[in-house]
Each structure stands twice: as structure tokens, then as C-alpha cells.
């Protein structure tokens with residue numbers, strides 16, 4: 472139990488720091504959305520095969536849904552915000568959030584896959 476919890480903490484820590492899943496030191500991104508092909512510290516190849524990062528969309532979509540739907544219902548139930556404004560706000564967020572979260576989704580995907588398949 473403690474071992475699994477530590478593995479989960481490692482995944483979260485390395486993912487949200489955008490670090491290499493092997494060493495935890497090397498950065499995943501050069502600048503903006505441009506990713507290094509290999510870890511600058513340990514040499515781990517990030518994109519293991521063509522299409523490897525397709526699974527990122529599942530994480531990004533899931534995180535967006537987990538934010539948008541509860542957010543809409545929370546504002547709907549606990550504020551007096553007009554419904555059309557509430558819908559508009561969350562439509563806007565459904566475009567902004569995945570863009571912001573994309574790098575973290577990619578990092579989560581890489582760290583989870585590396586941990587499971589290594």
C-alpha cells in the first residue's frame with residue numbers, strides 16, 4: 472500500500488513538474504509546447520513510437536470533463552449567475568483549459584506509461 476502510494480506521488484510530482492519519468496531531473500519541454508526527444512540528463516527517449524502520445528487526448532479530455540461539468544453545476548446551484556452566462560463561461564473554459572493542460576496531460580501520460588510499462 473505504501474509502495475503504491477509512493478509510486479503515485481512520484482507520478483504526480485514528476486508529471487506536474489514536467490520532468491523525465493526516469494530520473495526526475497531532465498525537463499520534458501524546451502520551450503512552450505516543443506518537447507525534447509530525449510531526456511537531457513539520462514537519455515530516456517520520450518516518444519517511444521510513432522503515435523505514442525495519442526493517449527494524451529484521453530487524459531486531457533477526462534480532466535476537462537471533470538472540471539467543466541462539476542463547475543457548471545456548482546455555479547448553477549450555489550450562485551445566481553444567469554444560465555446562458557454559466558453555459559458561455561464553461562464553453563469558453565472547455566477551449567482554454569485543454570490548451571493550458573495539454574503539457575501536463577502529455578507529462579502525465581508519459582509518467583503513467585513509463586511507470587506501468589517499465
Ligand SMILES: [Zn+2]
Pocket residue numbers: 491492493494495496497510511512513514515
Ligand atoms: Zn531523465
